[in-house]
Amino acid sequence: MNSPSDLVIRRLMIGHTKIALFYFDGLIDKNSVNDFVIKNIQSEMSHLESAATNPEALLKKLKNEILSISELAVVDTLDDLSISILSGDTALMIDDAKQLLIIGTKGWTSRSVEEPVTESLVRGPRDGFTENIGTNLVHLRRRIRDPNLRFEQYRVGRRSKKSLVLSYIDGITHPEIVKEVRRRVKTIDLDDVPETGYVEQWIEDDFLSPFPQLQNTERPDKVSAALMQGKIALFLDGTPFVLLAPLTFAETLQSPEDYYERWYIGSLIRALRYLCAFIALFLPSLYVALVSFHPGMIPSNLAFSISSTREGVPFPSFIEAVFMEVTMEILREAGVRLPKPIGQTVGIVGGLVIGEAAVSAGIVSPIMVIVVAVTAISTFAIPFYSFAITIRMLRFIFLIVASVFGFYGIILAYIMINIHMANLKSMGVPYTTPFAPSIYSDWKDLVFRAPLTFFTKRPKYMQTQDDKRMGE
Structure with missing residues (x-):
């Protein structure tokens, strides 16, 4: 290791035999090393001198009689030694011994247990995992x-x-x-x-x-x-x-809170998430397709209202949508990277100011600002962050095909994504289970959640060895 500055070597003598303790400063609990290793050896020095002539006997005596630490292991390779002390253990070496003793003394500082930041719940446990x-x-x-x-x-x-x-x-x-x-x-x-x-x-x-x-x-x-x-x-x-x-796909829209609330509350909240996922994926592209290709499908009063708000806007609806969506993504990313108090301010105030300024300048229509705002808010309702990013990416694909082919492009892109998902697997389990292949017994915990007493068995698609989850 080229003698690193944080490697501590504590040498001791038992009779005429040299022993040494090796550990890295900051990775170990110094109280454990001082009180249960060094102090024990020094206090029992007279008893150890009888075994000091035989290194193997001395190692055995230290392990079985002297050291009052529960985690002890004997190793005989340099790799085991280096991994152990780099992990926060202490190594005890005896001169001429073919083996050495690894003492469990991990004690580096770590973050205390806190509530998870990325998965906040109204009702449920408040503890989260740490880096340890x-x-x-x-x-x-x-x-x-x-x-x-x-x-x-x-x-x-x-x-x-x-x-x-x-x-x-x-x-x-x-x-x-x-x-x-x-x-x-x-x-x-x-x-x-x-x-x-x-x-x-x-x-x-x-x-x-x-x-x-x-x-x-x-x-x-x-x-x-x-x-x-x-x-x-x-x-x-x-x-x-x-x-x-x-x-599976269904689990990306589920939250632990669905099970902590009563079944009808959990079902309504989960159904709302499916609606939010639909809005986040399709709303901008549906607006572009209706305005650009299928205005006849819009009710007359709404069509006149949209037409009046778009009067004077120099760009087609597709350019409007892309401009506003990219702006929202920039604001969202800036809010994440900035310190928390500033980030929230930038996200809210920035969105309001830019949206109002764009409408006042005649660059975008007010209804486009509403569409983009509702879409952005809907993505926050998706509990799984990685899946929400996927929705945000696919939204731009749907915008492009909607601007070229209208509703036909949206339907074709939707079919292609479904074909991809039907062929996708996670550790051998079909991604679209239990939609396809259809496992109707698992539908009681899909879009709507059945009462707790209905969950007598574990999900069938997991093919568990013990499928019983509830007593008779």
């Missing part, structure tokens, strides 16, 4: 006290050696899904994996598809509910975002 993978796994253990909950650890990143944990419930999750995820995780060959987004892009089925094929979340309650359905979760050290697989 150990804390995240504890969150899951607290919620699922099932002895069949499994954690499989992998090292990803040829240089970073990050911890990646695959989690599932043995006896519920289909073995083929677990086997497939294992296979894909083992193929990850990167220097560094800083975030689960790298893992998602590496293991997804179709990297050319605009649709997300794995779900990311900061919510422990969402992960525990997904595992109970037979899904798998992927935790990565250094990020609060956990991946859930497989993912």
Whole structure:
């Protein structure tokens, strides 16, 4: 390691035998090293001198009798040593010994548990995942006290050696899904994996598809509910975002709050999200198609009103729509990148000022400002951020085909997207399940949510080993 400045080496003598402790400053809990390692060795020095002539016997005595720390391991390779101390452990070396002792002393500072920022709820738990993978796994253990909950650890990143944990419930999750995820995780060959987004892009089925094929979340309650359905979760050290697989289209418009409220409230809110997704995807293109190609389909009074507001506007409706949509995307991106108090002000005030100025200047019509504003607000109602971005991207495609072919272009583009989605899979599970293939037993938790007592079995499309979710 070329003697880094933050590597601490504490040397001790037991009789005539040299021992040394190696650890990185800032990664370990110094109280544990001082109180339970160094102090124990120094206080028992007289008892250790008898075994000091035999390095292997001394190592065994230290492990079994002297060190009062629960996490101890014996290793014999340089790779194991370097990974351990770089992960926050302390290494104890004895001169002439063929093995060394790894002492669990992790203790770096980390962010405290806070409410998730990207997935706010009115009703539900307020705790969220952090960047510490150990804390995240504890969150899951607290919620699922099932002895069949499994954690499989992998090292990803040829240089970073990050911890990646695959989690599932043995006896519920289909073995083929677990086997497939294992296979894909083992193929990850990167220097560094800083975030689960790298893992998602590496293991997804179709990297050319605009649709997300794995779900990311900061919510422990969402992960525990997904595992109970037979899904798998992927935790990565250094990020609060956990991946859930497989993912279907219907789940992109679902929120944990749908289940925390009574069934008719959850059903209405979910149906509203489907309406918002439709508006966010189609409203600007429908307006352009009606105004440019099919004005006869607009009611007379509304057509006269639109015509009067567009009087004096120098651009066709397509240019208007693209100008306003691009402006809204710029404002949205600027609001995200700026500090939170300033970002909210820029998003709201900027939209109002630019919209009013554009109408006053005669560049766009007032009804176009309304259409774009309603579209932008509708995208915020989609709970899954990655899917909302997909909707925003596809909106421009629909705008282009609507400006060239009118309604026919919109219908053709919609058919092509449906063909793509019908062929798309997530870890081998069809993306459009349970719409197509149609699994009618799973429709009770689709657009509308049935009462809780109707969920006697787990989703059929997951092909779980234990499909019973409720007692008789």
